[in-house]
Amino acid sequence: MKQEIRIGGNEKNQRLDKFLRKLFKNVELNLIFRDIRKGNIRVNGKKQKINYKIQENDILRIFGYYYKLGNDSQGIDTEEYVEYNKPKICYEDSNILVVVKDIDTLVHSDGNRDTKDLSKDVRMYLSKKKDINLNNNLIFNPSPVNRLDRNTYGLVIFGKNNLATRELCELIKARIISKYYRVLVEGKIKDGIYTAYIKKDSKLNKSIVYKYKIPESKEIQMEVRVIDTNGVVSLLEINLITGRSHQIRSHLQFLNNPIVGDIKYGNKGLKNYFFNKYGVQNQLLFAYKLSFNGIDENMSINYLNSKVIVAPLPSQFKRIIKQEFKITI
Known part of the structure; x- marks a missing residue:
């Protein structure tokens, strides 16, 4: 069995073996290595090395009955998914899309068709807009480069092509994209950078914070700036320096400043007060x-340097701040 695959813009500049491993997930890597060496897999009619970087418009000729493209790879059934939620867009260009994730929405699907799925909504939006033909992409899927908890509202960044997604992931890892949060917490806290260690308890599905490093824990950091306080609660801005699961929520609990309304890490009595008063x-x-600073000039998205993207805060939160602190944000 012979098949031909033309490399598109979203597949270029990847190692031949790594590209094939992503495309044919059910084929063992040593089998792919063997077929590249023997010439059962050729590029533009020629044998190539395993580490050859594939280029746009390269033609891969693949011999072997076990190389089968799945029918459910990256495409989505637009007929089945007509009732999608159009994303709330804060910024978009040819490389990236920044959208607002609502409360009670997952960044990625949990397999339940009734759950709100931001990634699927974004893919549908781009498909309907004809920016991307998802059914023609071999291994690329528009995907988020940062995550938020299900009940955290805020900005999520998506790459619209393979290169931009890789670069965004590099920027997130290097902490070149700064992520800022507004949060209402119990009590008072001082401005400053707070460092601790965090470990995930899978059984409880909670993150536990420690003052000192323990086995399997990871360092966490956040910078806190107090905007206002009335003694009972404080309005903070947080610059998240590291990004771990439930980091802000568990770290603030550890500091005795749990987030108002937090079911898992918060103060039940204070939550009930704000539920009764504000719902x-x-x-x-x-x-x-989000703030972009220090992007390498050789990156395709270097034009984002000094870019700041801000999402509108929910009206309920604005009303709470106005009544509790007599200020407008």
Whole structure:
């Protein structure tokens, strides 16, 4: 069995073996290595090395009955998914898309068709817009480069092509994209950078914070700036320096400043007060701002240097701040 695959813009500049491993997930890597060496896999009619970087418009000729492209790879059934939620867009260009994730929405699907799925909504939006033909992409899927908890509202960044997604992931890892949160917490806290160690308890599905490093724990850091306080609660801006699961929520609990409305890490009594007074049902934590600084000039997205993207805060949160602190944000 012979098949031909033309390399598109979203597949270029990848190692031949790594590309094939992503495309044919059910084929063992040593089998792919063997077929490249023997010439059962050729590029533009020629044998190539395993580490050859594939280029746009390269033609791969593949011999072997076990190389089968799945029918459910990256495409989505637009007929089945007509009732999608159009994403709330804060910024978009040819490389990236920044959208607002609502409360009670997952960044990625949990397999339940009834659950709100931001990634699927974004893929549908781009498909309907004809920016991307998802069914023609071999291994690329528009995907988020940062995550938020299900009940955290805020900004999520998606790459619209393979190169931009890789570069965004590098920037996140290097902490070149700064992520800012607005949050309402119990009590008072001082401005400053707070460092601790975190470990995930899978059984409890909770992150536990420690003052000192313990086995399997990871260092966490956040910078806190107090915007206002009335003694009972404080409005903070947090610059998230590291990004771990439930980091802000568990770290603030550890500091005795739990987030108002947080069911898992918060103060039940304070949550009930804000539920009765304002109807608060989720943690008052909002990923409201992104700042891009220090992007390498050789990157395709270097034009984003000095770019700041801000999401509008929910009206409920604005009303709480106005009544509790007599200020407008």
